[in-house]
Amino acid sequence: MALILDGRQLAAELEQRLQAVVAERLQRAGRPPGLAVLRVGDDPASGVYVANKEKACTRIGIVNCGAHLPATTEAAEVLATIQRLNADPAVDGILLQLPLPAGLEAEPLLAAIDPEKDADGLHTLNLGRLLKGEPGPRSCTPAGVMALLARHQVPLAGARAVVVGRSILVGQPMALMLQAADATVSVAHSRTADLAALTRQADVLVVAAGRARMIGAEHVRPGAVVVDVGIHRLPPGVDGRSRLCGDVRFEEVEPIAAAITPVPGGVGPMTVSLLLVNTVARWCLHCCGDQPLADLLP
Numbered sequence: 001m002a003l004i005l006d007g008r009q010l011a012a013e014l015e016q017r018l019q020a021v022v023a024e025r026l027q028r029a030g031r032p033p034g035l036a037v038l039r040v041g042d043d044p045a046s047g048v049y050v051a052n053k054e055k056a057c058t059r060i061g062i063v064n065c066g067a068h069l070p071a072t073t074e075a076a077e078v079l080a081t082i083q084r085l086n087a088d089p090a091v092d093g094i095l096l097q098l099p100l101p102a103g104l105e106a107e108p109l110l111a112a113i114d115p116e117k118d119a120d121g122l123h124t125l126n127l128g129r130l131l132k133g134e135p136g137p138r139s140c141t142p143a144g145v146m147a148l149l150a151r152h153q154v155p156l157a158g159a160r161a162v163v164v165g166r167s168i169l170v171g172q173p174m175a176l177m178l179q180a181a182d183a184t185v186s187v188a189h190s191r192t193a194d195l196a197a198l199t200r201q202a203d204v205l206v207v208a209a210g211r212a213r214m215i216g217a218e219h220v221r222p223g224a225v226v227v228d229v230g231i232h233r234l235p236p237g238v239d240g241r242s243r244l245c246g247d248v249r250f251e252e253v254e255p256i257a258a259a260i261t262p263v264p265g266g267v268g269p270m271t272v273s274l275l276l277v278n279t280v281a282r283w284c285l286h287c288c289g290d291q292p293l294a295d296l297l298p
C-alpha cells in the first residue's frame with residue numbers, strides 16, 4: 001500500500017499559511033495582494049478553472065483584478081489590457097487563461113506580461129531564472145510537485161529521478177527543479193527508446209506525457225515514488241458519469257509504489273496553490289521587501 005500524496009490536503013495547509021502571511025503584512029503593505037486572471041472568450045473548461053482560482057483568491061485575501069473579454073476581442077486590445085495590468089500598482093500577478101479563441105496567438109501575449117507579475121512563472125525571463133537558480137516566480141505545476149515531495153520528505157539528493165515529458169509547461173521546469181534539489185535527472189519523451197527500462201531506474205518518477213493510463217506496473221521499480229501530472233476526462237461509463245484519470249494506471253502502480261499522487265486530488269490542487277504562492281510572494285516583495293515563501297519557490 002503506497003502512501004498517498006494528497007494534494008488537496010497540502011493545498012488546504014498552504015492556503016492557511018498564505019492567509020497568515022497576508023494578514024500579518026496587510027497593514028505594512030497598505031493594500032492587499034492583487035491577481036488578475038485575464039480570460040478571453042467562453043471556453044467552458046476555462047470558466048470552471050477561472051472560477052476556482054477566483055474563489056481560492058477570495059479565501060486568502062487576494063483581490064481579483066481580472067477581466068473577461070469577449071471572444072471577438074482583437075489581439076491589440078488584449079495586449080492593451082495586459083499593458084494596463086502591468087502598469088497597475090495594485091496588481092501583483094497576471095495570468096492569461098489558455099486556450100485563447102481561434103485567431104489569437106498566445107505567445108506574443110504571454111511575452112507581454114511583466115515578468116515581475118508573471119503568476120504562472122512561464123515567462124522566458126523566469127524560466128531563465130529557474131535555469132540559473134535565481135529567485136523569481138516559478139512554474140506552478142512543477143513547483144507544486146516539489147512542494148508535495150517536500151511535505152512528505154521524499155529524499156531527492158542523490159536520488160535517481162525520471163521525468164516523462166519535456167514540455168515547457170511541465171517536463172522541462174520539473175527536470176530543472178529536481179536537478180536543483182540534487183537529484184540525478186533523466187527526461188523521457190515520445191522518441192525515447194525502451195521507456196520502461198528507463199522509468200524502472202527511477203526512485204522518483206514524474207509522469208507528464210498527456211497520455212491517459214500509459215504508465216503501468218511494468219514501468220515502475222517497486223518502492224519508487226510516482227507523481228502523476230496527467231489529467232484526462234474519460235467518456236461516461238455505464239452509470240452515465242464521466243471520470244478523471246491520469247497518465248498512470250493507479251490501480252496497478254499503487255500496490256508496488258512507496259508513494260503515489262491520486263488523480264484527481266494530487267497535482268491539480270497544487271497547481272492552483274502555487275499560482276497563489278507566486279502572487280503573494282510578489283506582493284511581499286513589492287510591498288514589504290521580504291520573502292517568507294522562498295521555500296515554496298524551488
Ligand code: NDP
Pocket residue numbers: 141164165166167168169170171188189190191192195208209210211214229230231232267268269271
Ligand atoms: P504536452 O503535450 O505539451 O507534452 C507532453 C510531453 O510528453 C511531450 O514532451 C511528449 O514528447 C511526451 N510524450 C508524449 N507521449 C509520450 C510517450 N508515449 N512516451 C514518452 N513521452 C511522451 O503536455 P503538457 O506537458 O502540457 O501536459 C502533460 C499532462 O499534464 C497533460 O495530461 C495535461 O493535461 C496535464 N497537466 C496537468 C496539470 C495539473 O495541474 N494537474 C497542469 C498542466 C498539465 P515530445 O516532446 O517528443 O512530443
